[in-house]
Amino acid sequence: MGTPARWRRGLALLPLIAALLLAVPLGAGVSQVRLKLPLKPRLPLRGNEKIAIAPFIVVTDAERARDRRLQNVDLQAEFSRFLKKQISKKTKLEVIETPADLKLPSQSLSELGRATEFWRSVGAGTGAEIVVSGSIEFRVEDRSGYKTEEYVSPINNQTYYRQVYVEQTGFLFDIVFLVFDGRSGERLLQDEFKDFRQTGGRRADELAGLFENLFSLENQILNLFVAREREADRYIFTN
C-alpha cells in the first residue's frame, strides 16, 4: 500500500516542525524599526504668518563672469522660486511678494544682520511679519582625477591595485539664512546649511546639480518655520 510508510515519514517530520516553530520566537530577538523623529520648528511661530522673501547676497556673483557653467544658472531667481514654492506648498505661511526693485543695503552678511531699520521698512511696506534674507553660494567643481581601483588578474587570479582616471563633477551649495521680525526689524535667527553632491561625468548639468542640493536641504530649510520629521532606523528587543 505504501500508506503506513508515508504516515511514518510525516511523523518523522514532526520534531523538525516543532523545532522550527519554537526557534522563530527565540531567533527573532531583535527587530529593526523605522522611526519618524519629530523636529520642532526653529522659530516659535503661530504657523500662519505673512512671510516676505527678500533678495539674498549671491556670494559667487564675482566668479560668474569667469565661470561659464555658473552663467547658465540664475541663482537668485531659482533659489527664490524654490523657496516660495516650498513654503507655499508645505507650510501654512502666507508668502508676500517683495517689490521687484528691492535692493539690499549691503553685500556684507554681518551688516545685513544689523540693518534693523531696513528690515523694519520692508516689513512695513509689504505687511510681512517675517522677512527672510541671507546669502547663497553655489559652486560647480571638476572633481575628475586618478583613483585607486582593485583589479583581479584573470591570468593568475591575484589582486592588484591600479590607477584609473574618473570624471566627476561636484556641486556645492551653502545658504546662510537671516530671518527678521517684520515689525521691529530685529534679527530672529541666523543659520547655515551646506550640501555637497558628486555625480559621474565631467559635463553634469549644473541646474540639475543645484536642485539636487536644494532638495536635499529642503527638510532643514522648512524646519526653520514648521515642524518636520526625520527618518531613522533603530533596533528593539522583542523578548
Added chain:
Amino acid sequence: MTVRRPTYLFALAAILASAAGCGSYSRPESAETQLSFGSSVAKKGLWREAAFRFQQAVAKEPNNARARNNLAVALEASGEYARALTEYKKALELDPDDNYIRRNYARFAEFYTSYTRTTGKTAGGS
C-alpha cells in the same frame, strides 16, 4: 485515513505554534511580557503605548539593558530626546558589549548632536 493525516499534522503544528507564541503572555506581570507586548505595538508605530510598556518593564527590572534600550527608542520616537539620551546611556552602562545598543546609541548621538546644535536646546521634547 488519508484525509485525516495532514489534518492531524496541522493541528499539532498549530498547538505548538500557539504554545510558542503565547508563552511570554502567560505571565502578564513580568518585564518579559511588557517587553514583548511593547515591541509588538512599537512595530505598529504605537510609540506612546510602547513607551508605557517599556517603562513598566524598566520599573520591574531596572537593570534590564534591553528594556532600557527599548524605552530609549520609544522616547526618541515620541520626541523626548533628553530622556531618550538618559535611557540609552543607562542601557549601555548595563550592557556595554551589546552591539545593537551600541549602534542605537551611536546613531542617536549623531542625530541628537545635530538637533541640539540647530535648536540650541539640550532638552528635546516635552
